[in-house]
Amino acid sequence: MNITVEPASITYEATAACYLFFSKQEEGDLAVYAQIEGTKIKGNCILDQTGKRFEGEYTFELERELPSFEVKRFLSAAAARAIRRAAAAHGKDLVLPWGLMLGVRPAKLLREYHERGYSYEEAAQRLVLIYGISEEKAELLKTVAQKEAALLSQTDDSLVSLYVGIPFCPTRCLYCSFVSNDMRKSKNYIEPYCELLVREIHAMREVTEALGKKVQTIYIGGGTPTSLNENQIARILEALTDGLDTSNLKEFTVEAGRADTVTREKLQVIKQFPVSRVSINPQTFHDTTLERIGRCHNVADVCRAYEAVRETADFQINMDLIAGLPGESEKMFRESIDRLLELGPENATVHTLCLKRGSRLSQGDDEVDAHNVNGMLSYAQSRLTEQGYFPYYLYRQKYMVDNLENVGYALPGTENLYNVNIMEESQTILASGCGASSKLVNRETGKIERVFNFKDPIEYISRFDEILERKRKILDLI
Ligand code: SF4
Incomplete structure (x- = not known):
């Protein structure tokens, strides 16, 4: 599959999201775009395969503009969610308890939010918002992050x-x-x-x-x-x-x-x-x-x-x-x-x-x-x-x-x-x-x-x- 991503800074994340739904060997052209317009973060995906077109789009509508540390995170997530919608249109929907989170150390991510002043609950809910992780996984992550913090100390x-x-x-x-x-x-x-x-x-x-x-x-x-x-x-x-x-x-x-x-x-x-x-x-x-x-x-x-x-x-x-x-x-x-x-x-x-x-x-x-x-x-x-x-x-x-x-x-x-x-x-x-x-x-x-x-x-x-x-x-x- 040929994958093109815009902006280039989210290529790794968007490509990894594509491979959750499509195999590397599959034919087709997949284009993903993500952009920020004020408090809106938009993702679009167009897949052309065997003469058919499948499209998906997703928009985060936030209450305030993003702090700089979250910009790439939200752009990648908007792109990944748009890919998921295009994949669903293609008939490839998956049950993903971790949503579109791809990182290997989710508890570290949650602790990062906590260190920035979020409570553990707020931090977990931020990850639910960005990646669409299930409440069950958010709860697990919260427990683990708190235990880890005590052990790391x-x-x-x-x-x-x-x-x-x-x-x-x-x-x-x-x-x-x-x-x-x-x-x-x-x-x-x-x-x-x-x-x-x-x-x-x-x-x-x-x-x-x-x-x-x-x-x-x-x-x-x-x-x-x-x-x-x-x-x-x-x-x-x-x-x-x-x-x-x-x-x-x-x-x-x-x-x-x-x-x-x-x-x-x-x-x-x-x-x-x-x-x-x-x-x-x-x-x-x-x-x-x-x-x-x-x-x-x-x-x-x-x-x-x-x-x-x-x-x-x-x-x-x-x-x-x-x-x-x-x-x-x-x-x-x-x-x-x-x-x-x-x-x-x-x-x-x-x-x-x-x-x-x-x-x-x-x-x-x-x-x-x-x-x-x-x-x-x-x-x-x-x-x-x-x-x-x-x-x-x-x-x-x-x-x-x-x-x-x-x-x-x-x-x-x-x-x-x-x-x-x-x-x-x-x-x-x-x-x-x-x-x-x-x-x-x-x-x-x-x-x-x-x-x-x-x-x-x-x-x-x-x-x-x-x-x-x-x-x-x-x-x-x-
Ligand atoms: S015991 Fe572990 S390391 Fe050894 S072959 Fe099995 S999986 Fe690999």
Whole structure:
């Protein structure tokens, strides 16, 4: 589809709005215009396709002229709403609980309004007005933004977080778009990778010390960190914690995403270090789905892993579920939520299936046939909050089913600070390992510098000197 946008300053937003309704491969010419006339902000869209014309227009009529920070926001929204009307005329109307909001950090946006003097309620209603988000999502956002604000106040300039990426998993899930390598194919790289990773962690620790920063949170993710053997896990944990000043260390998470990688021996190793949180991610409590998405474990393995973690130490446990997995009905998802609640982890993260490029699912390896994914999310929210959990972080990604959201829930006092800090880009995060990127946040100016690592373990190994060089450059950047 050929898309033209006027003014050019909203091209990115208007193009993204087009792709909510039309595929990139579709034929046709789509023209979008938006303009401000005093207190009116008008959007027009004309789609010419196969000899037919579809038109849409939308006008915001405001009581007073817009402040400068909202001009682009309203122009983009008027354009997006006009596109939606043209799409409806074409027969492509969608139910969009987030309306035409496209950003990945809606809570940050809401907090921005709050910092400008709006109450949380007024800020939420402003987003309803601009983007047409539903009252249900506005309410959720308000809750999350307030929880996040309280959590973000726990960090300051003297604190950083450390992240370590382990890019290996027993198999590759159908929907996976992360940096993850099937261990059966990459087993020869695992040990050399771990050796170099330990060196990079030492370099990361040196940078932390040179900056005079204290570590507030540590997160080992991936991939599946517990894919490694006991010895490898111990060496990585040792490199992270040996001589570490833990006076400010609030939490330390190890992801043990795949139940088939969790053993009591590995947990005994993990217990020797100041790890406080373990994440076991069943994604579903249905064996048929686990098989369909390419996992080589079943629900009984998840329950065994959960028991083992509980019995090993006083770890907080997180469990992830995904709404909208192939072949799953709303009833099946509800059953998964209910099973999770029977187990009772401290944290539950409810994701919406994401059809990112790079996943087998987006390349047609299976059908996505999910219905009423928003209904699944609503059920999760009502059941979890009824049981004392509350939503404390929320983010969205491109290509999520129905443009929905991911939400982290926690029992009071067990919120994961790392998740909030990374999502809201409020703290410097120094990162090591494949696919990891360090984010250097200047809290005063809001400026963020990113330093990337290679995604492929072979490249990581063969170009490791460059990785170390990039680590050293962090000091110059800061
Ligand atoms: S467990 Fe996570 S990282 Fe590993 S293959 Fe599955 S989705 Fe990807």
